[in-house]
Amino acid sequence: MTFSAVIVAAGASLRAGPGVPKPWRDLGGRPVLDWSARALAAAGVRQLVVVTTADRIGAAQALLSGLPGLVVVEGGATRSLSVRAGLAALDGPPEEPVLVHDAARPFLSGEVIGRVLDALATADGALAALPVADSLRRGEDHVTGSVDREGLWRAQTPQAFRRHALVRAFDAWSGPEPTDEAAVMTATGARIALVRGDPRLFKLTWTEDFEMAESLARPAREVRMGQGIDAHRWGPGDGVWLCGVRIPHDAALVGHSDADAGLHALTDALLGAIGEGDIGQHFPPTDPRWKAEPSATFLAHAGALVGARGGRILSLDLTLVCERPKVAPHREAMRASVAAILGIDPGRVSIKATTTEGMGYTGRQEGLLAQALAAVELPAA
Structure with missing residues (x-):
């Protein structure tokens, strides 16, 4: 199955502490962005669009030079605007599957890519996810209640959709900033499949996340x-x-x-x-x-x-x-x-x-x- 992909790498990375934005931090000797881009290339992506900040476009082109159908574009002020900019840069058939992936999830595997693409055969979209395993509590500085974790999932990326359907869903969206593309598609009544994600596909958010990622990046x-x-x-x-x-x-x-x-x-x-x-x-x-x-x-x-x-x-x-x-x-x-x-x-x-x-x-x-x-x-x- 041919597919295209959009990697979102335009965030400010405010929660990750001082330093360059997350996609450009060193992980195992290469930038975080490089990990998922090359995983998508190895999986056979036809066209790869990387959405980044204006000052990083040249760096992204140099870093990923030679990858299939590489296009680098400037992102927007929000994640959804960045995704829309990436979708607008894609060519090919409107019904072609497109994967949307966060650059801050570097440990992307071919197995996960295959699972979300396969799920499109019977669903309007698919997202990699893991069932919530921990007990959930409400509260600020003390516990005020519990949350039933039955049926709750931790959403990951990549998320897969037919390109024309995702573009139409964004055009119809009128709510607040969506958390992800699955939320935009669900608002149109689309059926989104949950497929097995990967614990290693966690999002680099806090400073301590990079310490754990570095241990995973080291070869066995x-x-x-x-x-x-x-x-x-x-x-x-x-x-x-x-x-x-x-x-x-x-x-x-x-x-x-x-x-x-x-x-x-x-x-x-x-x-x-x-x-x-x-x-x-x-x-x-x-x-x-x-x-x-x-x-x-x-x-x-x-x-x-x-x-x-x-x-x-x-x-x-x-x-x-x-x-x-x-x-x-x-x-x-x-x-x-x-x-x-x-x-x-x-x-x-x-x-x-x-x-x-x-x-x-x-x-x-x-x-x-x-x-x-x-x-x-x-x-x-």
Whole structure:
């Protein structure tokens, strides 16, 4: 079914607090108006008319450039005058369905659009609505009575009508400013169907509404875990690199790079959390480019891959297993080093050390073992 749509975005937004009007406030990184306009475009709208204030016409045209049949017009002093201006800008068959939608209801879905359009097959109009679930009370600063909620609905938008019928209804309207188009049509005796709305299709009215909307605008996230293990043997030397910190010692760890087992384990933990293999795949030990390379390069690379996936590092937990050197005196410097390499808060980095009380290769001081866990938050798959 082809249809056109009018988005009303010309209000003053007085109740929403200081700042730009609601349709132009940022929501999830883009203006509120953009959300419903693109939802209508995705649903197959033939012509889209946006009604806004005179000073925002150019901005709306730039924001929504490329959307089907886009027309931007100036609104009136009231909502009904703005709707009428939008209807006047439409072309196409007079009987074509037209949806009227509030820009301040950004979370419009294709399912709701489909339901109101389908309802026109057996009704003169349709509006998305939800049954009132809360108990209702009368009063000002105290309760003076109750209201029976049976048969009461919370009207939402979009509301759907045949264009010529809605235009005629507005021409015949002689009452006070109507609350919505359904009220105008009902006054003509039209039958308006109630179809299931969406709780997420609430109207942004008060300042606190934007806080709730922002939480809905954020994409779904999930937490993934990764593990990293690395070990290097001891060899001749006078110091060891651990977590990007050089510690004076009577031996050195042997490896192709700087043999920083702590950073290697952390790198593998991050790569594991995002399913990107291991450090050897990204930095093969057979490649001469990585000879004596600071291991900070490897960890920074893993952190960048997390960022490229839209992720963030929640926490890192590293355990170093060795008899010597003592890690405790250098723990805070190590945490700061790891945090600086990855650009995260040091509070997200935990570094611990333990011994094996003389047992195994770490106990015999033949080598050092590092074990790491990483928790990463990523967009849900």
